[in-house]
Amino acid sequence: MDNRPIGVLDSGMGGLTAVRELLKILPEEDIVYFGDTGRVPYGTRSAEIVTQYAMQDISFLLSKDVKLVIAACGTVTTTLPEELTGRFRFPYTGVLKPTVRTALAATRNRKIGVIATATTIRTGAYERELKRLCPEAEVISGACPLFVPLVENGYVDRQNPVTRMVAEEYLAPIRAAGVDTLILGCTHYPVIAPILADVMGEGVTLVDSGKAAADYARSMLAEAGLLTGRKSRGSCSYYVSDAPDDFARNASIFLGERFGGEVGRIEITNYPDTIV
Ligand code: DGL
Numbered sequence: 001m002d003n004r005p006i007g008v009l010d011s012g013m014g015g016l017t018a019v020r021e022l023l024k025i026l027p028e029e030d031i032v033y034f035g036d037t038g039r040v041p042y043g044t045r046s047a048e049i050v051t052q053y054a055m056q057d058i059s060f061l062l063s064k065d066v067k068l069v070i071a072a073c074g075t076v077t078t079t080l081p082e083e084l085t086g087r088f089r090f091p092y093t094g095v096l097k098p099t100v101r102t103a104l105a106a107t108r109n110r111k112i113g114v115i116a117t118a119t120t121i122r123t124g125a126y127e128r129e130l131k132r133l134c135p136e137a138e139v140i141s142g143a144c145p146l147f148v149p150l151v152e153n154g155y156v157d158r159q160n161p162v163t164r165m166v167a168e169e170y171l172a173p174i175r176a177a178g179v180d181t182l183i184l185g186c187t188h189y190p191v192i193a194p195i196l197a198d199v200m201g202e203g204v205t206l207v208d209s210g211k212a213a214a215d216y217a218r219s220m221l222a223e224a225g226l227l228t229g230r231k232s233r234g235s236c237s238y239y240v241s242d243a244p245d246d247f248a249r250n251a252s253i254f255l256g257e258r259f260g261g262e263v264g265r266i267e268i269t270n271y272p273d274t275i276v
Pocket of ligand 1: 015185
């Protein structure tokens with residue numbers, strides 16, 4: 001039993017897709033969320049920069065004495081090398097493995113689409129992991145760099161013509177390949193899932209990487225005996241590196257009545273980019 005909070009990080013509001021699920025499945029847990037809104041997007045940056053930012057984000061969460069770090073960010077997950085994350089002395093999970101497992105359980109024709117940031121697609125991590133677990137899988141990947149700024153700017157309404165047009169353009173080759181499962185490999189994308197579902201058409205399962213990571217986190221905590229013993233509702237503290245009011249507005253649209261509490265601003269560059 002462990003009453004310390006769960007730490008969740010992302011470059012911006014994408015990680016709220018994991019928080020939304022955590023609030024549903026682990027309502028008694030406390031959560032500390034960090035969105036690096038001052039440095040978003042990560043998904044167009046080099047591996048060196050993403051690694052440096054991610055380590056600072058993790059250092060901040062560790063300063064809040066979290067019992068588990070969830071990198072609810074496809075870009076961070078696929079960029080941090082396993083030699084590095086394997087040495088962490090605290091429980092850690094990213095989104096890649098749980099998302100791939102969920103997609104393989106969902107597919108019937110083994111044709112799987114992967115959409116994510118340019119940095120994530122460049123790593124080839126989703127394709128590698130899918131093929132490792134299912135060598136006969138056919139994987140069609142595409143980078144969708146405009147989705148993150150659209151989400152961060154609140155262009156998320158199902159009828160939004162701009163986001164819909166961009167989605168049509170990005171998803172055309174993936175739809176044409178006949179996939180029956182589409183991995184939303186960037187945690188920002190589930191925020192616009194209704195638009196993506198409309199564009200992909202019926203019969204295609206969308207896999208939410210934030211939700212998959214949250215579900216996996218629950219089993220990790222349960223197995224390690226780290227779930228809270230509290231019976232009352234937990235609290236959620238949000239921190240960002242810039243523009244807390246914008247974050248609060250968009251977060252409350254996304255989380256609805258589940259969103260509550262203050263959003264604090266921190267100076268993320270004050271946190272070390274190495275973890276000992
Ligand atoms: N939500 C993140 C991801 O899952 C980051 C997107 C970005 O900052 O470009 O990749």
